[in-house]
Amino acid sequence: MAAPLKVEFHFDFGSPNAYLAELALPAIEQRTGVKFDYVPVLLGGVYKATGNMSPAESLRGIKNKPEYNALETERFLRRHNITKFRMNPFFPVNTLALMRGAVAAEFEGMFEPYFRAAYHHMWVEPKKMDDAQVFRDAFLSSGLDIDRIIARAQQDDVKKKLIENTGSAVARGTFGSPTFFVGSEIYFGKDSLRDVEDEILAQSAAARRKSA
Structure with missing residues (x-):
């Protein structure tokens, strides 16, 4: 029996493109029958390790490119019927x-509600989520036992896991967010989702032929 196809979504809550891409994943899961593994990575660590910079920095001062970037985002929102997004x-x-909270929530069996709340407070009703008080109040308003997650996030195993996730992603070819892996194939950016889906279908079909 062949092992199930491993499909991964590497994310950092600070990336608006990762937020937008994630909203399209449930439909891909439905069409293909796969489940994405959600892997928290620290984008600042990825940038540091690869010498990359955020789109906000790389687009600054370039004529026409930021405008085109905004146009692409509008097209993506329309294509996927995304109505809940604010910069x-x-x-x-x-x-x-x-991101430490995401790993802590994973360890504590609270990943899904934490993940949804974090994205809500970053990109639906955006707040200054690197302010400790704002952070705590936001998650409390979403009904999470955030003090438990905050305490867990201070533990060495959580910090180590986030560093490992980030280092491993870079070793496999990551340089930004969002990044997807279909088996060992890497895809970057929200606009690669159609290719991600094609690759899932191709690898699934190949696996079926092999086991037939």
Whole structure:
């Protein structure tokens, strides 16, 4: 029996493109029958390790490119019927606490509600989520036992896991967000989702032929 196809979504809550891409994943899961593994990575660590910079920095001062970037985002919103998205006025937000929280929530069996709340407070009702008080109040308003997650996030195993996730992603070819892996094939950016889906279908079909 062949092992199930491993499909991964590497994310950092600070990336608006990762937020937008994630909204399209449930439909891909439905059409293909796969489940994405959600892997928290620290985008600041990825940038540091690869010498990359955020789109906000790389687009600054370039004629026409930021406008085209905004146009592409509008097209993506329309294509996927995304209505809940607001640019965070505090962007860029330092996401270290958010991302350690994601690992802590995973360890505590609270990943799904934490993940949804974090994205809500970053890109639906955006807040300055690198302010400790704002962070705590936001998650409390979403009904999470955030003090438990904050305490867990201070533990060495959580910090180590986030560093490992980030280092491993870079070793496999990551340089930004969002990044997807279909088996060992890497795809970057929200606009690669159609290719991600094609690759899932191709690898699934190949696996079926092999086991037939």
